[in-house]
Structures are given as structure tokens and as C-alpha cells.
Amino acid sequence: MNRNQTIAIVGVGLIGGSIGLAAQECGLAARVIGIGRRRTSLQRAKRCGTVTETTTNLRKGVSQADFVVICTPIDQIVEFVREVLKYAPESTVVTDAGSTKGPIVMRLSDAKQFVGSHPLAGSEKTGAHHARSDLFHNRSVIVTPSRGALQPHISRVEQFWSRLGAQTFRMTAARHDKILAQTSHMPHLLASALAAATPSQSLAFTATGWQDTTRIAGGDVELWVQILKDNRRHILNSMDNFGKVLASFRQALEKGDQAALRRLLKTGKDNRDAVGN
């Protein structure tokens, strides 16, 4: 990827803003065009330096872009990719940053210039003012080309994320969705259920344990309604699997079986320690 690229970002929130900052900082792009519907969000994104220019006119924004990243809520991604491909040059490659991939990649399987991706980075915070140029440093980005995707397009998407400091993994959208149900979507649902199940009068007696365990429950509700809905089949499978482990804990507790409790806690600790941080 050359250094004089023009990158367009549709949807300049935490992820879009961080992409803009990082692309400028690593010298990947001289121009970063922020595209959105609301002038106030665009102005804020520019004020924070995440983009170099802004427009509410998608046609104008992408007509000169070499590379476009769609960072909108997932239920708008397909529509925006189609819109972008109407106006962008034929050499332009389009990717996204959506947290689910199956439905998006399937619906866009005829869109040759599109290669889906999902950066495993983020925060419960939202908005371009929380953007960080190092958000993708040492993070994983999963790239999910459709069957007909062209190798040069896939490579450009992978190189893009690598330049922002991430490590890329290539897999099918279905495999992505299965893994992410286990590592992100089901955890979110559990954190939310735990927070919801805690009686209000007990909230004063929470400490760091509860706070860590429920942190992601503070995330944006609409975003998560879409993710849970989009990936519900895999999430339901993950819940089945989690339910079996939870049932083992319950049985061990009911019996007062310390050896079984120890074994279960040990498995959890081993997996947790393997990840770190």
C-alpha cells in the first residue's frame, strides 16, 4: 500500500476514529475522509484529528477513495457497501469492522470489491473523542473473504490492518461467527444477565470482581441487540455449552463436592491464565 492513499471511513465513532488516527500516524494515508449523516459527529471527529476532512455526501466522499472502511452499526453495513460501490472507482477496495460476519458476507457475496473484516478491539466507550491511534496494536483482526473474493483485494485488506499494528487471521465468515459467539457475544450476554440479575439494593455491595465481570454490560444496547440477533444460532450453541459447565458447578455445589469444585475452578483458571492481562 502506498503512502499517498486516500482512505474514506463511513461512521466515525470509536473504531472509525481510531482507524483514522492510526492511518495518519503510521503514514498510511495523507487524506482521511470521514463520512457520516450527522454534521456534529463529523465536526467532533475532525476536531479530534481522527480525520482530515468530512462530508455528509457519500458519493463525494468515496469517489476519490483508494480504500473504504465501513464502521457503522452492523445492520447498516450491507446497505452502505452497496452505496459505496456505486460511486467508488473500480480499483477501490471496501472492508468493514462489523462484529458479525456471516449474514454480511453472504449478502455481499457478489460484491467483488468487498472483503469483510472484524478487528477484535474496542471498548465499552463510544464516540470519536475516545479514539486511540494504538487501538489495534497487537490486536487480532479476522478477515473473512467470501468464496469469490480476489486474492489482491484480500491482501490489501490484510496489509491495511497490519499497518495499523494488528495481526490478521483469515477464515470463513461462519467460523468467525462460531468463535466470536464463544469469545465475545455469549460473554456479553452473560455479563448483561449478571448485571440484570443483581438486585438494586445489593449494588452498593459490589466490588472489583462484579465490576470487571459486568463491565461490558455497560456497552451500547442497540449495537448489541443487532449482534445478538445476527449471530443468534451460534450464540445459542455457545449457551448450551456454557449451560453444561454451569450445571456441573451447580451439581458440585449441591453435593458439597470440593474435588469437583476444585477441578472446575482449575479449568477456568488455566484458560484465564493462558490469555493473560
Next chain:
Amino acid sequence: MNRNQTIAIVGVGLIGGSIGLAAQECGLAARVIGIGRRRTSLQRAKRCGTVTETTTNLRKGVSQADFVVICTPIDQIVEFVREVLKYAPESTVVTDAGSTKGPIVMRLSDAKQFVGSHPLAGSEKTGAHHARSDLFHNRSVIVTPSRGALQPHISRVEQFWSRLGAQTFRMTAARHDKILAQTSHMPHLLASALAAATPSQSLAFTATGWQDTTRIAGGDVELWVQILKDNRRHILNSMDNFGKVLASFRQALEKGDQAALRRLLKTGKDNRDAVGN
């Protein structure tokens, strides 16, 4: 509480060490005697400045102490309190820092000089070298006197924790155990079950969400076997309640009922936002 007190701490790990540091820093105690079984742990605790002197001889350690805090694993607390009361002066007050209170307070209901407590502070880290003098700042400490406890003794325990920067709450041991099952013990079990249920080959694709949600699963296994066993009745009740919320999530997912998902996520977010951090 006067400033020239001698405090004895039985078990100088993260909590005991932090109490020692904080008591010296706020001028509550000139002498802090660390009591333990292993010389190496005691030496480390002294090297970190958490205590001013150490001994493996409990009788010697407590015979001049005005105030004693038992910071051992919970299955040893009752035994240590009885041992301390054999040798400590009649004016000495003894408390503990155990995470469950019912069984301990019940078994010690005849011990007039003992008033149980539980500081809601800690970390998945262990050992006196992780001790921090501000560990109790703005934290809650629940004080659980038995029915026959004397008011002056209760007050001395409450004042002790207040001086270390904490806010104290007085309640029965049963109420403590019910609340903590909801806010600490069941969350630990869930975090552990989630970590255990995540397939090893998916661990590479975890991000901050999974890491936060499972952080406490990295805690000490033996400590948690004891807590889960000790408070199993309340934890099982909390699991029933959590199970109902989880079943609502499952039903909403199965039906693809976005309004129900939104409502559940919103309840979780509201509770999480009410706590902060």
C-alpha cells in the same frame, strides 16, 4: 482508637499486608506484628514494610496486641480466633477479613471479644508484595456482629476500618452472605464457568470483553473452593435467580424478539451504569 496501639495480623498476604501498610500510614499503630507459619512469607512481608515485626509464635505475637485481624483462608479463621483468645489480653478485640460470615460468626457466637468483618476489597493478585496502603480507600467493609456482641467492641472494629479509609456497614452474617452470593460469589462462579467453557482453540480470539468478564477466574482456586462451599446455599439461590434471567435471554434469542433483547440489555446496562468504574 489511640495512636500507640499494637496490631497483630495473622496471615500476611495481600489483605493482611495492606492492612499493615495502611495502619502504619494513617498513624493508627506504631507496632504491627505479622504472625504466620512460614518464615519466608513473614520475611517478605517485613521487607515490603507491611509489618514492623514478625513471629511464628502466635502466643507471643498476640499477648501484647490491642487489636488482632485474622487474614487467613476462611477455613482456618475459627481455629485461629480461638487460639488468639487464649493468649490475648481481655481488652483485645479480634476481627477477621473472611469473605463468608455465617458459619464463622455462628461458630464463634460465644467469643465475646470477636466481631466479624469483610472488607470488599481485593484483587486476583495474592501475596504481601502486592499490598497497597490505599486498598481500603472508599471501599465498603461489612461488619457482622453476633447477637451477643458488645457495643464497644463493635465500635472499635468499625473505627478500625474507617481509619483505613473504608466505609462500614453493619448487618447480620446471614444478610451479608446473601448479598455477597449475588455480588461476589456467584459472579466468580460465572466468570470461572465462562473461562472453562471457552474452547482452547478459541482463546487466541478473545479481546478485552472476555478478559474483563473472566478476570476473577484467575483467582486462587483453594480460596474459592472454601468460599463456594461455605456459602453454597445462598449461591445456589443466586444461581436460580440468574438462571431465570438467562432463560429470558435464551427465549428472546430463540424467538428473535428484539424488543425483549433490548429490554434485558437495558436492565443490565442500567444496573452496570449505576455502579460505575
